[in-house]
Amino acid sequence: MSASHFIRQLVDDDLRSGRHTQVRTRFPPEPNGHLHIGHAKAICINFGIAAEFSGTTTLRMDDTNPTKEDTSYVDGIARDVAWLGFEWVALTHASDAFDTMYAWAEHLVEHGHAYVCHQTEDEMRATRGTVTVPGTASPWRDRPWAESLTELRAMRDGLRAEGSATLRARIDMAAHNMKLRDPPLYRIRKVDHHRTGDRWCIYPMYDYAHPISDALEGITHSLCTLEFDNNRALYDWVIEHCPVPCRPRQTEYARLNIGFTMMSKRRLLALVEEKHVTGWDDPRMPTLAGFRRRGVRPEAIRAFCERVGVARADNLVDADLLEATIRDDLEPIAPRYLAVVDPVVLEVTNWPDADRPSFSAPLWPDKPEPRRDVPFGRRLLVERSDVRATPEVGFHRLSPRAVVRLRHAFVVTCDAVETDADGRITRVLCTADLASRGAPVKAKGTVHWVAEHAAVAMRARLVERLFTVERPDLEEDFRSVLRPLSLGETTVMGEPALAALPAGSHAQFERVGFFVADAVDSTPGAPVFNRVVALRDNSRPAAAAAERTPATTTPAAPVAPPPPLPPVAAAWVANGATDGDARALAHDATTEARARALVAAGAPARAAAAAAVHVLADVPSPPPNATLVTWLARQADGTLSARAARAVLDHLVAKGGDVDDAIDALGLRQLRDPAAVMPFVADVLGAHPDRVSAYRGGKTGLFGFFVGQVIARSGGRADPAVVADLIKRQLDAS
């Protein structure tokens, strides 16, 4: 069972409350590029939520802008979603609904909710105002609706030039939310659409088309990323003013960001077009096509999306988390092989060159079958990085006098490490313990190898991160932080069994990493390998450890002097209100008026202020002030606990009447006699023996739990102070 998040809860609530009987979601990409890992999160959320609640999801191409979109991307998108493992109930297009959208545009015009505007793009921008200054109305804002309708039809019929007219919603040019300042709904684009051809020369904007598409598809939960938060008001406006068959609701969550990864479609396109990568499916790309090519399985992507969770806070996920998830996915499924990336010759001096046997070895550790044969001989190739002429401390691989296991073969003793004039290792000489194969002989370390006579040279790409910095998206020019040679194309020497792997096969090159036989470049008998991800390296030589110490700089918290009290607040403070309450009153005139009325009716200023701010603010039509004054007095004299006071208030709001009658009707007179409270305490303590002992064992945080339970059990009547005192005595006793 996966961890819950706020969207799951929302959907669950809607189902429980009967607001919906089924869940329908949609994944609405614009077909103007390829899907990336950020979209994967959206896909997992939309399809995942629907699947969890036995609902359905449509895959919708959001194709409202014919100048940017292209059919060629549609197939790629559909393929990627399917690859991730999700099934759509229907593949739809925003353009499917162009007729309805247009009809409802006329509907809006006829009801005075939209008008045709002839401002130029620049004029519209200028009159929209800014975030601080309101916009000014278009001269066409109040023209007769019939005139707008005629103009709209003229636009539709191609009688108006591009840029000469738009259909605008008539909402509020002074709205704080800029999206509401009479946003364009339709613009003229005299270009063919990839699906509707030349049928239309006007096209709906996203903010208009999206809610209609949702409504027409019966979407219950329209899930999108946080940057559409401001658009929700417009979404709701469209739903409100069009004759929609149902009313979907939009909910936003934070988009995915990953370290060392660039997610912008536009810049991804630049990488491709400027040939910094080999294509959309370059194994370094964060596109789904790229991950697939690199050998990452959809299971890993889905697990990753589950691990990062869903919330509304901005985030930057460690690139390590993605790599760890990929390893976890491949670990149990990838068969093991031996391959050497940077070979150096090792000679087993007590092994005759003519003797070239094959040793059978299992493909998985801990599993005896299946197996493959690994050729052996006098001359082997081992990893250069596994050899040292003079080892550092903690190095337990090949160095003079070291005893090392050759994986699946013998334990050898290193006799000599030969180097050339530059100190570069040229040859390693060893003596094998001929009785050690398959025997429990201890060695300092284990090393992978291939027999020189049987080694197969294979192309491999030691794929590395594309960028050298964690936030390439923050760079003025991402090109300056591209890692050179990140594709890492090289030749590796592998055991013969590797050559037989078909394209798409995963393998672990032991001690090197997880690889996949490239689906494109591999040929039968000659696979080309991509490194999916390197193995985790837990080695910790002293030098590396020092290098690893994180340099975290915590910015000093700025100390701000408290701002001056507004005059209104100062007056309240002078009369006894607390500082915070006074500020709150100054902040909201309605609340302040309410508090003042209470004081006029005879309530103490402090209590009146507190009640107005903390309780009455949520009450639309409170009881008469005289009643409230009594209500406050009952709290002051201890008749009513704070908790009970709210219940009484609810009762007064609903039924009216006298405070004391309400208290009696509800039975909420506060219990202050310890003898009356004690039974509740005993009940609670008796019901939770485990927690009682936990508390006595030191988990004192449970105290609040006990108090809460007792008060709840008493129906809110028990005096908290009495309860606390009794519990303390009981728990500290014995």
Added chain:
RNA sequence: UGACCCGUGGUCGAAUUGGCAAGACGUCGGGUUCUGACCCCGAAGGUUCUAGGUUCGAGUCCUAGCGGGUCAACCA
């Protein structure tokens, strides 16, 4: 600068809606091992951004401040 959204161990994130600050990844230590992988055990790591307020009780509610983000395309 205005409105809105958001601040919980290094990272991502739970917290039964006001009552015991989960979990994962990472880090550190140990065990196991014919992969320095995997696996197993253990530990550290928190003033829940800050300051006030309400409350018996605040990560949760209120106010202010600080910090981050979004919005001012006839893009989506």
